[in-house]
Amino acid sequence: MDRNAPVGVFDSGVGGLTVAREIMRQLPEERIIYFGDTARLPYGSKSRDTVIRYSRQIIRFLRTMDVKAIVIACNTASSYALETVQAETDIPVIGVINAGARTAVKSTHNGKIGVIGTEGTIGSGIYTEVMRKMRPDIKVYGKSCPLFVPLVEEGLLHDSVTDEIASRYLSELKGKYIDTLVLGCTHYPLLRSTLRRLMGEEVTLVNPAYETALELRSLLRQQKLDRPESSLEEEKYQFFVSDLAEKFTSFATAILPGQVKETRKIHIEEY
Amino acid sequence: MDRNAPVGVFDSGVGGLTVAREIMRQLPEERIIYFGDTARLPYGSKSRDTVIRYSRQIIRFLRTMDVKAIVIACNTASSYALETVQAETDIPVIGVINAGARTAVKSTHNGKIGVIGTEGTIGSGIYTEVMRKMRPDIKVYGKSCPLFVPLVEEGLLHDSVTDEIASRYLSELKGKYIDTLVLGCTHYPLLRSTLRRLMGEEVTLVNPAYETALELRSLLRQQKLDRPESSLEEEKYQFFVSDLAEKFTSFATAILPGQVKETRKIHIEEY
Numbered sequence: 001m002d003r004n005a006p007v008g009v010f011d012s013g014v015g016g017l018t019v020a021r022e023i024m025r026q027l028p029e030e031r032i033i034y035f036g037d038t039a040r041l042p043y044g045s046k047s048r049d050t051v052i053r054y055s056r057q058i059i060r061f062l063r064t065m066d067v068k069a070i071v072i073a074c075n076t077a078s079s080y081a082l083e084t085v086q087a088e089t090d091i092p093v094i095g096v097i098n099a100g101a102r103t104a105v106k107s108t109h110n111g112k113i114g115v116i117g118t119e120g121t122i123g124s125g126i127y128t129e130v131m132r133k134m135r136p137d138i139k140v141y142g143k144s145c146p147l148f149v150p151l152v153e154e155g156l157l158h159d160s161v162t163d164e165i166a167s168r169y170l171s172e173l174k175g176k177y178i179d180t181l182v183l184g185c186t187h188y189p190l191l192r193s194t195l196r197r198l199m200g201e202e203v204t205l206v207n208p209a210y211e212t213a214l215e216l217r218s219l220l221r222q223q224k225l226d227r228p229e230s231s232l233e234e235e236k237y238q239f240f241v242s243d244l245a246e247k248f249t250s251f252a253t254a255i256l257p258g259q260v261k262e263t264r265k266i267h268i269e270e271y
Numbered sequence: 272m273d274r275n276a277p278v279g280v281f282d283s284g285v286g287g288l289t290v291a292r293e294i295m296r297q298l299p300e301e302r303i304i305y306f307g308d309t310a311r312l313p314y315g316s317k318s319r320d321t322v323i324r325y326s327r328q329i330i331r332f333l334r335t336m337d338v339k340a341i342v343i344a345c346n347t348a349s350s351y352a353l354e355t356v357q358a359e360t361d362i363p364v365i366g367v368i369n370a371g372a373r374t375a376v377k378s379t380h381n382g383k384i385g386v387i388g389t390e391g392t393i394g395s396g397i398y399t400e401v402m403r404k405m406r407p408d409i410k411v412y413g414k415s416c417p418l419f420v421p422l423v424e425e426g427l428l429h430d431s432v433t434d435e436i437a438s439r440y441l442s443e444l445k446g447k448y449i450d451t452l453v454l455g456c457t458h459y460p461l462l463r464s465t466l467r468r469l470m471g472e473e474v475t476l477v478n479p480a481y482e483t484a485l486e487l488r489s490l491l492r493q494q495k496l497d498r499p500e501s502s503l504e505e506e507k508y509q510f511f512v513s514d515l516a517e518k519f520t521s522f523a524t525a526i527l528p529g530q531v532k533e534t535r536k537i538h539i540e541e542y
């Protein structure tokens with residue numbers, strides 16, 4: 001495997017760009033191929049079977065781009081598909097769940113952790129399962145927040161309606177006296193200030209993106225797949241979507257440090 | 272063509288069931304094959320190309336069930352795909368736009384009509400185009416309401432948050448003194464009481480489902496495709512989806528007059 005090959009990163013849409021951004025920051029020498037499944041998003045309300053099928057198609061596409069490793073930058077796809085696709089794929093594949101779970105378990109003092117995410121992620125119970133394996137006495141309280149993604153996509157990041165909805169979603173978790181809250185969906189860090197205000201300063205908010213980039217770095221080093229040095233190159237970061245390439249480009253330019261020049265549209269169902 | 276063949280009805284999900292329900296009421300002798308594209312919903316935020324590709328696949332699937340006519344029970348797909356698929360298909364295909372537009376034009380007294388719908392439907396400008404062809408002096412004001420579908424799917428039909436969002440979306444239209452409002456998305460009739468309260472009694476709310484069923488009836492009669500009489504049959508109404516068949520079954524049972532026994536899941540991307 002070529003150490004200069006790119007890392008593949010995928011998500012149902014733009015949310016995974018928060019993970020890509022962390023990889024760019026922490027592993028500045030690595031090349032990235034990003035895919036957002038904008039023709040079939042969202043994943044959070046779809047079934048396990050469907051999300052596994054979609055993930056397999058995306059991995060087949062990324063392999064045609066000769067990636068050396070794959071990051072599933074979507075909590076729902078990580079919940080449902082990670083184990084299955086790891087078993088089928090001969091390059092390393094990591095998700096965002098383990099990293100988020102590990103940080104939360106390290107951070108908690110009272111052993112009470114809240115997790116918010118899509119219906120798929122919360123319904124799968126995966127965060128509870130993974131955290132209990134790390135520390136069996138931990139108490140995990142999950143809460144799905146289906147309106148957060150549409151509210152973020154509508155741009156209502158700082159808005160009374162978002163406050164009201166967030167306050168309803170979080171009241172149950174507040175009643176459990178959690179001291180750590182995992183933002184188990186890549187859109188949620190964009191609501192950080194609202195969540196911070198509602199949960200109070202004493203609750204640690206965990207964004208799995210940061211630790212996922214760390215995990216990728218140690219994995220690449222360990223397998224001698226890390227890129228020795230960066231070179232000047234035209235297409236260090238390449239972006240692909242299944243729909244609405246231009247809309248994606250402007251969103252990506254807003255989230256990422258540099259200008260995104262171009263996003264290419266592909267027919268993902270052909271893979 | 273067999274007059275006893277079923278009518279195909281499709282939507283991105285459950286919304287089109289409000290159209291299917293009208294067909295069941297007004298054309299009780301007809302058989303129906305319903306397809307909901309639950310693996311790829313929503314359509315309202317996706318591109319014209321993608322919605323046309325999805326509609327073509329669904330029509331290929333419905334043709335394998337030997338339908339005699341097709342109703343596109345989704346405003347976004349009607350906006351983007353109707354003309355294209357009509358030109359490619361040798362059986363009658365109708366959408367929901369014409370029927371809704373016709374009712375609105377008939378109903379208005381002051382010539383000012385509002386249309387609410389998804390970003391796709393409103394962005395396409397199709398309601399304006401169709402209504403202006405019917406009556407060139409008419410003024411049409413479109414407003415996309417992207418949060419209505421998630422709010423309905425979250426069950427917040429009668430809720431202060433829905434009131435607040437609806438009030439923001441509609442304030443612009445109220446300022447135009449419209450006397451008729453087209454509910455240009457099949458989910459919106461479920462918000463009728465909120466919309467009614469906000470718009471006031473003097474504004475007529477138009478639900479295209481009713482008139483679409485009327486249009487289907489006259490079309491079938493005219494082409495001698497109407498079913499002469501109903502027989503007792505096991506599978507008068509058949510339901511297919513691309514994901515989450517059980518969830519669909521319970522939703523359909525809540526919306527339709529009779530019990531829905533079974534929904535079958537198919538892989539729509541193979542068509």
